[in-house]
Amino acid sequence: MRDNAVLIVDDDEDLRDLVRFVVEAADFDVVEASTCREAMAALQANRDRIRLVLLDYFMPGMDPAACARELCRLAGPTLVVLCTAAANPAVRAAEVGLSRWLAKPFEIEALERLVREAAPANVR
Amino acid sequence: MQVATAAILLAVAFAAYARLAADLAFMHRYVLAPVEAISEAMEHAAQLKLAAEAAPKRPPDMTLMTNWARDVGHFLERYRAEWAVAGNMTDDALRFRADLDRAQRGELVAEERAATNDVGRSLERIDAKLASIGSNGHTAASVEDDARDLRTALRKLLRVNVAFIEVENAAIERRSRNTSRWMLLVGLLGLAGALALGVHVHQAIAPRIRRLVKEVQRFKDLGVHERVLEEGRDEIAILANALDAGFAAIAAQDRDRERFLAIVAHELKTPMTSILGFSELALEHPENTQIRARALGLVRSHACRLGRLIDDLLLAASTRSGALPFRPQSVDVSALTERVASEVTLTMPGRTFDVDVARGRHLLADEHLLTQAVWALLTYAAAIAETGRPISVRLEPEGARLRLEVAFDAPFVRAEEMEQAFAPFASVQYEGGSGIRSAVGLFLCREIARVHGGTLLAMNPTEVQRMLVLELPA
Numbered sequence: 001m002r003d004n005a006v007l008i009v010d011d012d013e014d015l016r017d018l019v020r021f022v023v024e025a026a027d028f029d030v031v032e033a034s035t036c037r038e039a040m041a042a043l044q045a046n047r048d049r050i051r052l053v054l055l056d057y058f059m060p061g062m063d064p065a066a067c068a069r070e071l072c073r074l075a076g077p078t079l080v081v082l083c084t085a086a087a088n089p090a091v092r093a094a095e096v097g098l099s100r101w102l103a104k105p106f107e108i109e110a111l112e113r114l115v116r117e118a119a120p121a122n123v124r
Numbered sequence: 125m126q127v128a129t130a131a132i133l134l135a136v137a138f139a140a141y142a143r144l145a146a147d148l149a150f151m152h153r154y155v156l157a158p159v160e161a162i163s164e165a166m167e168h169a170a171q172l173k174l175a176a177e178a179a180p181k182r183p184p185d186m187t188l189m190t191n192w193a194r195d196v197g198h199f200l201e202r203y204r205a206e207w208a209v210a211g212n213m214t215d216d217a218l219r220f221r222a223d224l225d226r227a228q229r230g231e232l233v234a235e236e237r238a239a240t241n242d243v244g245r246s247l248e249r250i251d252a253k254l255a256s257i258g259s260n261g262h263t264a265a266s267v268e269d270d271a272r273d274l275r276t277a278l279r280k281l282l283r284v285n286v287a288f289i290e291v292e293n294a295a296i297e298r299r300s301r302n303t304s305r306w307m308l309l310v311g312l313l314g315l316a317g318a319l320a321l322g323v324h325v326h327q328a329i330a331p332r333i334r335r336l337v338k339e340v341q342r343f344k345d346l347g348v349h350e351r352v353l354e355e356g357r358d359e360i361a362i363l364a365n366a367l368d369a370g371f372a373a374i375a376a377q378d379r380d381r382e383r384f385l386a387i388v389a390h391e392l393k394t395p396m397t398s399i400l401g402f403s404e405l406a407l408e409h410p411e412n413t414q415i416r417a418r419a420l421g422l423v424r425s426h427a428c429r430l431g432r433l434i435d436d437l438l439l440a441a442s443t444r445s446g447a448l449p450f451r452p453q454s455v456d457v458s459a460l461t462e463r464v465a466s467e468v469t470l471t472m473p474g475r476t477f478d479v480d481v482a483r484g485r486h487l488l489a490d491e492h493l494l495t496q497a498v499w500a501l502l503t504y505a506a507a508i509a510e511t512g513r514p515i516s517v518r519l520e521p522e523g524a525r526l527r528l529e530v531a532f533d534a535p536f537v538r539a540e541e542m543e544q545a546f547a548p549f550a551s552v553q554y555e556g557g558s559g560i561r562s563a564v565g566l567f568l569c570r571e572i573a574r575v576h577g578g579t580l581l582a583m584n585p586t587e588v589q590r591m592l593v594l595e596l597p598a
Binding site: 012013014015017018021022057058085086087104105106107108111 | 386387389390392393394395396397398399400401402404405408415418422426474
């Protein structure tokens, strides 16, 4: 188990696997959740080592804003980024109270930059 | 207000007409008729006088003279009974006396009385002399002076009646002028009232209309709808409520469409993210066969699913415009069902389908549409079925129909939600299922069943089991 981890919250298994390939190459663990409930449980269980939360907008059985609010509360200073396929991701992120987003489909480099940014040396 | 004005004008007009008719009847009955009778009596008096004058030369016809005198007597009786103004207590006579007073010609009543008395006295003398002709030395010629007096009295009576005509004519003209003034006054009052009412109605209605127009313009420009609060019960309130309902329906449709587009974008972009990501990784790590195999598998399965999704959208658009293409041919429905089930399994590896298909069942159907319909049924079932539970697919003949039954456990889906999923732009998202799926497919599936003469029903056999049943004529 590594000291740093990324929590990916997405109902798409392929996307979770893609994130796993990229993030593990950056020496991070990946904690996966397919629902908001699973994400909250995973965040609580891995509070000390999760540096980045990637949250999908459309998730089954949840209100995106409520989920984002609850995850931010649990995550504290941890970076929470909205992954969205919306036409205007900035607006969508503002809707759920987040200031950072990753627009789908994204390039691997964009994800890698986020992981680097979330690494402990870069966390203020 | 307009109705009241029109009613008053009509009432005044009818009253004026009735008064005019009464005046004309009065003129004919009490003024013109006596003048005619006086003229006739004067003629008889003249004949009486002429006969008396000619009596010394030619013996007169006493019967004629007696008849003339008698006719004048009858006239006098009738005049006193019907036409004499003085002493007459009928409404017409009272009104006429009032007209005489108003015209300051009250002396005419006394003159009329004097004239009738003179006529009466002359007649008495003539009657007495005619009765005693042959005795007391009276001859026919002796009535000549009395006949002259009779004519003079009748002429006097005629002048009085002509004066009556003048007075009555002036009274009628005065009443006509008054009536005209009243009608003009009522008309002007009505016009003023109508104008005032128009201004009042304009002031009451115009702001409400302007507010409605503003709301319509705002909705047109911004697509924003706020409820128009019109609590009245008049036509404008009805119009405002209708606009409200229309705006609300359009806004709801817009919201549904936006939500649908967002879901479709999600459905398209999410697999594209995986495809792009894994293909990038495969290019970066050509030596990693695991990544390469995963990338190729993803490309294949997502391409298949996205192709179906795009077909769904295009066919749904055709259905909405009433132009769903239908090209029937003999189709092996058994083979088609098995093939589609395999494809869906490929795109949703976590799902298992328990397929039980009667072999060799053929239908006259559009193969492309039917494939799309079966795909829609299976993907919808896969989207909402409980994870880890198999989805049962059964195809069997039932009477003259072929029945495709898709059954699955979906404890998170309420029975009524099954039917809602048939709306054109409905979407489903269920925890425990395999995520969010747009449900154009079910709307389309029902339309495809309809063009084939079949039906698509949603059923709830048990508390947790849900079932989609597609029946097509064999």
